[in-house]
Amino acid sequence: MGIITTKDLNLYYGDKQAISNINMDIEKNKITALIGPSGCGKTTFLKTLNRMNDTIPNCRITGEVIYDNINIYGNKIDPMLIRKKIGMVFQKPNPFPMSIYDNIAYAPKYHGKKKKELDDIVESSLKAAALWDEVKDRLGKSALSLSGGQQQRLCIARTIALNPEVILMDEATSALDPISTYKIEDLMGELKKTFTVVIVTHNMQQASRIADRTAFFLMGDLVEYDTTENIFVNPKEQKTLDYVSGHFG
Numbered sequence: 001m002g003i004i005t006t007k008d009l010n011l012y013y014g015d016k017q018a019i020s021n022i023n024m025d026i027e028k029n030k031i032t033a034l035i036g037p038s039g040c041g042k043t044t045f046l047k048t049l050n051r052m053n054d055t056i057p058n059c060r061i062t063g064e065v066i067y068d069n070i071n072i073y074g075n076k077i078d079p080m081l082i083r084k085k086i087g088m089v090f091q092k093p094n095p096f097p098m099s100i101y102d103n104i105a106y107a108p109k110y111h112g113k114k115k116k117e118l119d120d121i122v123e124s125s126l127k128a129a130a131l132w133d134e135v136k137d138r139l140g141k142s143a144l145s146l147s148g149g150q151q152q153r154l155c156i157a158r159t160i161a162l163n164p165e166v167i168l169m170d171e172a173t174s175a176l177d178p179i180s181t182y183k184i185e186d187l188m189g190e191l192k193k194t195f196t197v198v199i200v201t202h203n204m205q206q207a208s209r210i211a212d213r214t215a216f217f218l219m220g221d222l223v224e225y226d227t228t229e230n231i232f233v234n235p236k237e238q239k240t241l242d243y244v245s246g247h248f249g
């Protein structure tokens with residue numbers, strides 16, 4: 001069993017079904033990529049993994065998402081706690097309009113951490129996000145003064161500061177230049193030693209470069225889920241072959 005397992009997972013926006021009957025095991029300490037054409041449900045599925053869809057009106061979910069032996073959609077589950085353990089990084093870097101230090105320290109401070117602990121968390125999180133060397137001399141400066149790629153690594157550090165087990169990334173490099181993208185891809189390879197990483201990407205080269213496992217979605221269905229090599233080189237389904245060889249999408 002994976003670190004997260006979905007069982008017969010369906011999601012509806014009003015009458016419209018966006019994902020259908022997804023059964024999937026996300027493996028621990030691996031990078032899993034979700035690929036498929038626009039509108040196939042990748043982001044919707046990603047967000048079901050930490051209850052990010054909760055706030056959307058008319059959104060209804062059936063089935064289960066099992067994490068740590070519990071269904072995260074069960075009664076008495078605190079979604080905030082789930083989002084702490086299963087963090088998320090978005091497409092556009094979204095640092096808070098405050099200092100680099102405070103971006104990282106904000107949530108741990110809220111959870112009661114004191115100054116010395118906060119200093120340690122800021123340093124270790126920035127190191128884990130491969131940003132420390134670039135910012136250690138200007139922690140008091142505004143996060144908005146960083147480049148886009150640095151801002152995204154800051155957002156990754158902010159997620160790491162909450163000590164998650166899983167990091168979800170929704171097209172986290174699509175707004176970045178190639179060098180910043182490369183740095184984050186490199187970083188993901190490091191992150192999976194400590195965390196489990198699930199990414200949505202439009203970039204098939206990116207999936208084939210960095211993912212251990214790849215899931216191909218089409219119109220809300222999980223068509224095929226396998227090692228990245230099998231998906232790209234030897235897929236079982238014709239639809240997967242058509243997609244990865246560029247025949248549609």
Ligand SMILES: Nc1ncnc2c1ncn2[C@@H]1O[C@H](COP(=O)(O)OP(=O)(O)OP(=O)(O)O)[C@@H](O)[C@H]1O
Pocket residue numbers: 013018036037038039040041042043044045056202
């Ligand atoms: N808040 C919402 N309300 C209603 N429908 C939605 C909502 N969010 C997404 N959808 C619909 O659900 C389907 C899946 O969308 P989703 O964003 O998950 O796809 P995607 O594969 O991530 O697409 P893209 O690659 O373009 O980001 C689409 O038909 C979309 O229009």
